[in-house]
Amino acid sequence: MPAPSAPIQEVKKTTCYMCACRCGIRVHLVDGQVRYIDGNPEHPLNQGVICAKGSSGIMKQYSPARLTKPLLRKPGSERGAGEFEPISWEQAFSILFERLAKIRATDPKKFAIFTGRDQMQALTGLFARQFGTPNYAAHGGFCSVNMAAGMIYTIGGSFWEFGGPDLDRAKLFVMIGTAEDHHSNPMKIALSKFKRNGGRFVSINPVRTGYSAIADEWVPIRPGSDGALLLAIIHEIIAQGLYDRDFLVRYTNAGQLVNLDEKSDEFGMFLRTEVPEEEGCFDPQNKLWWDRASNKPVITHTEGCDPFLLGEFRLADGTPVKPSFQLLQERVKDYTPEWAEGLTGIPAATIKRLAYEMGVTARDQKIELPIAWTDSWGKDHDTVTGNPVAFHAMRGLAAHSNGFHTIRALAILMSLLGTIDRPGGFRHKAPFPRPIPPCAKTPNTPLAVKPNSVLDGMALGWPAEPDDLFVDDSGNPVRIDKAFSWEYPLSVHGLMHNVITNAWRGDPYRIDTLLIFMANMAW
Ligand code: SF4
Incomplete structure (x- = not known):
């Protein structure tokens, strides 16, 4: 290692590899040796900021333990x-x-390769596929997979690399279940600007460290109970009529009718009309509303029609139907703030106040930007509207056994407030949002695995129906981690936390070699 007094001879610009934020850094060299690392002021993500972990990246070169x-x-x-x-x-x-x-x-499946947060999954995934094994995944299974799966299965995108809060325009920012390692430096920069602009920052977290320390309000919560809080806030927003009706009608499935005939094979499914299916995996736009003016079912988004969001109706053949928003209201009826208080430790009065503040800020502090655009149904709009309530959430919500449904509740709350893909709310990053669910599927048969052959399909995917599961004719898992089986159907990032135990037990079968690649479990 160069002496501290040695003059710097060269500066190389690159990105930090100490966490997944990928801040821009400058590596200062003496005789080709790293002397120190600092932030790159010209990098758009971190604008020169570096954290202690980033600057200690020098130890990757010099640690005597490596x-x-x-x-x-x-x-x-x-x-x-x-x-x-x-x-x-x-x-x-x-x-x-x-x-x-x-x-x-x-038998290529007797080789399993599981990787950590290597950020090289395009490469390691390609290697596994070329090898022919279905037994490949990265660390997401024990990290934030519920965040990706819960939100992508609900709105087509998620936080972090898929999208994030628009703190340039938000008025209220609610951070829930987020530690400092996720989007660290960019978030700190955005937060300082947000607070200087007079925004209100609420942090919901069991501990008051890091981000919570600079919040205008810290709401302590019992770990693993975030889902109860979110359901109670949804209950309150609906009970107080603080949801954005126009947004729900136009951009969500809130008005779409669900078949409630218990004797029908279609019970619990959306009613659909016959329309030609589009190429790809897009959900066909063939669902129905119950129109308020004509009091009849109509195809959704029919010009001049406006659907009921609440109520119960009968089709001409007697089939009982309800809009999905009605079902949501019934589902959260018992999830009162008083109920959530017992689970979360947050007083019911605080939950009611938070719900009211979110609803009123979204409703009364709307933003209109003079940007003309055309929506997915071909309707032209002169302006872009924003409801300036933004959220950010991560592993504190995701890494629990209830994480998937907790994240779904968050996505529903954001939908009720009309904050998705709008200024001041949540903004997707290209190429998100994806179709719900995204098109990629795993094979659905063990025949995809053959000696000396490339795997016939992707090792990871987004099942949409039972036929998409990766199981054999008897319904047993094909993968060693049992991902995409009846037991774990939506394990979209695979199940790294299962693989060591399953390999040791030989469950569902014995493998020969497990290669764990770049998997520092602490990261
Ligand atoms: S937040 Fe810190 S550790 Fe993460 S990439 Fe940026 S400098 Fe590196």
């Missing part, structure tokens, strides 16, 4: 004894080649 050579367990030593000896890379590759070639030629 591995510099492949290690092989000493002959005769016990597994777990920690006795290794260094070997050459040639020797390591030759061991791997011999072992993996044998597996690939016989």
Whole structure:
């Protein structure tokens, strides 16, 4: 390592690899050696800001604890004894080649490769697919997969790389279940600007550290109970009539009719008319509203029609139907603030006040930007409207067994407030939003795995129906982690937290080799 006094000879610009924010950094060199790292002021993401973790990235070069050579367990030593000896890379590759070639030629699924937050999943996923194994996934299964799955299955996008809060225009910002490692420096920059502009910042978090320390209001919550809070806020917004009716009608399925004939195979499904299906995996626009003026069912978005959001109706053949918003109202009827108080530890009065503040800010502080646009149904608009209530959430909501439904509740709350894809609310980043669910599917048969062959399909995907599950004829999982099976149907990032136990148990089958790649569990 160069001496502290040595003059810097060269500065290289790159991105930080110490967390997934990918801040721009400058690496200062002396004789080709790293002297120190600082933030790159010209980088649009962090604008020169660097955190302590980022600047300590120098230890990736100099830490005495880092591995510099492949290690092989000493002959005769016990597994777990920690006795290794260094070997050459040639020797390591030759061991791997011999072992993996044998597996690939016989049964490729007996090789499983699971990666950490390596940010190279395009490459590792391609390797697994070319190898022919279905047993591939990254760390998302024990991290924020519920955030991606819950929101993408509800609105087509999610926080972070898929989209985020528009703090340039928001008036109220609610952060829930977010630690400092997610979107760290960009979030800090945006928050300081937001607060200087007079925005109100509410942080809902079990502990008052990091972001919560600078919040205008910190709302402590019992860990794992965020779903109860969100359902109670939804209850209040509906009970107080503070939802954005126009947004719900035009941009959500709130007015669409659901079949409630318990004897029908279509019970619980949206009513649909016959229309030609579009290419791709887009949900066809063939659902029905119950029109207020004509008191009849009509195809959604029919010009001049306005649907009931509440009520119960009967089709000409006697089929009972209700708009999905009516079903939502019934679903959250018992999720009162008093009910949520017992689970979350947040006083009912605080939950009511928060719901009121969100609803009134979204309704009374609307933004109109003079930008003409055309919506998905071909209607022209002269302006873009924003309801300036923004949210940001992460693993505090996601990494619980109830995470998927908690995140779904958050996406529904954002929909009720009319804050999705609008200024001051949540803005998707291209190429999101995706169709709901996205098009990619895994194979749905074990025949996709063949010796010496590329896997016939993607190892990860977005099931839309039971036929999309990756199971054999008896319904048993094809993957070692049991992802996309009846047990874990929507495990869209795979289940890294299952793989070690399942491999050890030989459940659902024994494998030969588990390769864990770049998986620092702390990150
Ligand atoms: S937030 Fe810190 S650790 Fe993460 S990329 Fe930026 S500088 Fe690196």
